[in-house]
Amino acid sequence: MLFNIFVSLFLFQVVTVNAGPASEKAQKWLKPILTYSIFNSPKTLSFNDTQESFRYAFYQWSPIGQKRFEEIPWNETNASDMKIIFNAFNGASVGHALSDGEIWIIDQRIFKKYIPGERIDPQKKDITLIAMVHIQSILIWNNVINGNDYSVTQNFNGIYILPTVIKRNQS
């Protein structure tokens, strides 16, 4: 119930933000320090693990985007530059990133914060990888990084390795 109210308020807020001056929106991404807040965690993961996964993911993009990313507590009156929300909406994808800086992840799957060396369970989505690719989308859309220059590593051999950012071959 509370969450539904929040979602309505939040959507209204997004519309309001979109109606604002374009230059003001673009200015935000030029700041050397960008803040982010995590609204909630998925049902299958603790807030702490969610927080740590996003902290790791932002840390990987920090030298590439030449930004410092700081987590601040969720506050609707004093909003952060980027927001992370898990919700129960239906959808075929894992989630989506909006150019304004919101990351909405669909809380319908089992998420896991894997430890390096651990065997990967295909039923359990890697929260760290999800964090990294959604942050990447936001940074590309807002011209903080160049879309074609970097990719995030994924491992397919069944044993977990933390995802990192690699520079794509320019040839």
Ligand SMILES: *[C@@H]1O[C@H](CO)[C@@H](O)[C@H](O)[C@H]1NC(C)=O
């Ligand atoms: C969060 O995780 C860290 C590292 O795993 C641990 O040191 C800390 O005690 C945890 N905090 C809570 C509130 O569980």
Ligand SMILES: *[C@@H]1O[C@H](CO)[C@@H](O)[C@H](O)[C@H]1NC(C)=O
């Ligand atoms: C949220 O931000 C407002 C404005 O800065 C502040 O007055 C308020 O105390 C903050 N709320 C919380 C819960 O930190």
Ligand SMILES: *[C@@H]1O[C@H](CO)[C@@H](O)[C@H](O)[C@H]1NC(C)=O
């Ligand atoms: C809003 O939050 C930012 C980041 O935590 C803080 O630096 C700023 O002072 C806050 N603004 C107000 C009005 O509380």
